Amino acid sequence: MHPLVVQYRAVVVKEVRQTVRDKRVLVLLTLVPLIQLFVLGFAVNFDVRHVPTAVVDRDGTVESREYARTLLAGDTLDLKAEAHDEQTAEALVERGEASVALVFPQDFQEDVLRGSGARVQALVDGSDPVRSGVAADAVARHAAQRVDRLIQEDARARGETRPRPAVELVPRVLYNPELTTAVYVVPGIVAMLLLIVTTIIMAMGLARERETGTLEQLQVTPLKPVILMAGKVTPFVLIGLVDVGLALGVGAWVFGVPLRGNPALVALATLLYVLCTLGVGLLIATLSRTQQQAFVGGFLFMLPAVLLSGVLTSVRAMPDWLAWVTYLNPIRYYVEVLRGSLLKSAGLGDLWLQVVLLGVFGTAVMTVAARRFHKTTA
Amino acid sequence: MSTAPEMDISLEQVRRSFGATRALRGVSLAVGRGEVYGLVGPDGAGKTTAIRLMAGLLRPDEGRVRMLGEDPAHPRTRVREGLGLVPQRNTLYGDLSVDENLHFFARLFGLSREDFTARRERLLDITRLGRFTGRRADALSGGMYKKLALACALLHRPRVLLLDEPTNGVDPVSRRELWELLYTLVHEGMTLVVSTPYMDEAARCHRVGLLYAGELIAEGGPRELARQHGVAASNFEAVFLALVERHTGGRAA
Numbered sequence: 091m092h093p094l095v096v097q098y099r100a101v102v103v104k105e106v107r108q109t110v111r112d113k114r115v116l117v118l119l120t121l122v123p124l125i126q127l128f129v130l131g132f133a134v135n136f137d138v139r140h141v142p143t144a145v146v147d148r149d150g151t152v153e154s155r156e157y158a159r160t161l162l163a164g165d166t167l168d169l170k171a172e173a174h175d176e177q178t179a180e181a182l183v184e185r186g187e188a189s190v191a192l193v194f195p196q197d198f199q200e201d202v203l204r205g206s207g208a209r210v211q212a213l214v215d216g217s218d219p220v221r222s223g224v225a226a227d228a229v230a231r232h233a234a235q236r237v238d239r240l241i242q243e244d245a246r247a248r249g250e251t252r253p254r255p256a257v258e259l260v261p262r263v264l265y266n267p268e269l270t271t272a273v274y275v276v277p278g279i280v281a282m283l284l285l286i287v288t289t290i291i292m293a294m295g296l297a298r299e300r301e302t303g304t305l306e307q308l309q310v311t312p313l314k315p316v317i318l319m320a321g322k323v324t325p326f327v328l329i330g331l332v333d334v335g336l337a338l339g340v341g342a343w344v345f346g347v348p349l350r351g352n353p354a355l356v357a358l359a360t361l362l363y364v365l366c367t368l369g370v371g372l373l374i375a376t377l378s379r380t381q382q383q384a385f386v387g388g389f390l391f392m393l394p395a396v397l398l399s400g401v402l403t404s405v406r407a408m409p410d411w412l413a414w415v416t417y418l419n420p421i422r423y424y425v426e427v428l429r430g431s432l433l434k435s436a437g438l439g440d441l442w443l444q445v446v447l448l449g450v451f452g453t454a455v456m457t458v459a460a461r462r463f464h465k466t467t468a
Numbered sequence: 469m470s471t472a473p474e475m476d477i478s479l480e481q482v483r484r485s486f487g488a489t490r491a492l493r494g495v496s497l498a499v500g501r502g503e504v505y506g507l508v509g510p511d512g513a514g515k516t517t518a519i520r521l522m523a524g525l526l527r528p529d530e531g532r533v534r535m536l537g538e539d540p541a542h543p544r545t546r547v548r549e550g551l552g553l554v555p556q557r558n559t560l561y562g563d564l565s566v567d568e569n570l571h572f573f574a575r576l577f578g579l580s581r582e583d584f585t586a587r588r589e590r591l592l593d594i595t596r597l598g599r600f601t602g603r604r605a606d607a608l609s610g611g612m613y614k615k616l617a618l619a620c621a622l623l624h625r626p627r628v629l630l631l632d633e634p635t636n637g638v639d640p641v642s643r644r645e646l647w648e649l650l651y652t653l654v655h656e657g658m659t660l661v662v663s664t665p666y667m668d669e670a671a672r673c674h675r676v677g678l679l680y681a682g683e684l685i686a687e688g689g690p691r692e693l694a695r696q697h698g699v700a701a702s703n704f705e706a707v708f709l710a711l712v713e714r715h716t717g718g719r720a721a
Contacts, residue, residue, distance in 0.1 A: 093578045100575030104561065104568075111563050303559035307620075310523050310553040311576040312546075464543075 097313050101321025109325060119329050123283040127337050130279045131272050131345050138224035142170035144179045144188040151199035166228040180213060189215045190225045272345035277428035278401030280337045281421050285367050288330050290388040292371025297384035315464045323368050330364035331357060351431025355438055362448035363424040369455030376462040401425055420451040476501050476628050476659040477522055482531035484517050491517040493682040499661055504654055506673030507663040513679040515663035516556060519632045523553045552621035556632040558613055562606030566597055566616055569605055577624035591619040594649055611642025628659045647672055667705040678711055685715045
């Protein structure tokens, strides 16, 4: 066997022994990501249901009661309280007891019957934009449907045999028909957890070697820095692949994330992505003298990296100049591959660019890290 | 000082600073093959810097370092195959056992399985670590840890062994055992550089270099230096203090 292969194997065996022996690291590498996925999968939820609603019915007629009943019939808005006046309703919203207050004016039924344009006022708590947006949308949609029904009834009353067809929007949601947040978010969480685990462990592992002096001991052996680096990275690449497999299993089992894509494509993208994250970890380690510095460095990198990736927020919602920054973020491409492959069963033909870019980033980061590592250890 | 062909190590007018701290100020010395050279001096004298320069872990700011005829800090140097280092700090893998540490370093130095088996047996024998092969390195006593570090550094039969304060924090019995072990190595033809703050250990060396505040203030055989100052070689502390006083004009006394 070639001496370099012997050295590489020795470093891999040493890393595996140290990792397996350190129960805390082992738990951090395997169990913690799964627990976090489980918790975050439930916690990160953009589904808006059961919004507490207050109703102020100053009209108190059949029409106003029917309108309120049908509006509250779905699971978007829930009747929380009936108030006598607008001020009481506003107070409920202010105290957070209601997120929406519907105010029916005194002449609501009369205006409806007269066809002069009845108004329902909806007071929406804007402190939670997502929730208030969905609630306002539900109120507006219901109003449109109600208007449409009234037009049809009016036409029938006037003896029109063929009521005028109303414009009907029939949305059909592809890939995630229930619009479940978890299905969208879980692949992002997988990418995020992989980033946290591999980057921090790698950065701290190498910083520990420097801090405890073992790196210096290695420097007086014929071990080449690149072999040391390859040997240190290998176990974590394998752990990363296992982590993704476990996380996707939990995602499918607990959150119903579909696993439609080609597992080989997911594995390839994971491999390249882990090279990126480990490369960043190595780079941070070369800039750190202590484990504490490595930890802080890893943390400072991860926060903007996650926020500028499209994992939790849509890249389209960002300002243009910031959206451009996301093109330099490998997390973005990995999440695109995961979502594309798992949810839409997209293949390499559709996702080749993302895979190539992951490869380019992985190679670039690893090369820079290797050069810096060589410079600091040779 | 010229580098004679039989010299394994040479430092020529070497200067090295760490920020504003001048660790070595133009030190020149040479260590011949099979010699036990003691770098003696108090804490902060520059001993560790000198050892690290010899090992290629540091580059000099000025001057030249040669180890086995090569620049030890050159990236493509082959010096490491003939060099062993026992650093001052505990730099083995504490979470690996004695045997696992030995095995790991043997693989890095490219020892064959058969060679390792024979070498392991011999080193465990001379270091008396045979009963502790399964024990984690961080569970060893100070003396045993130093012996393990020595065993790891000797696996590949280096021509030169650098020891940075090997007896620091070691009990007197282990200290004596360690020195006996070092003499065994010298008999096998190894060149040794030992740094120590203990003046009594200077007497055990063939030659000593007295370092003070980054300068080599005297060099020679311990008996010769003692004779020059009219004291017994066993009272090397008196020699050192006299030399420091002469060097500083009494300011450090």
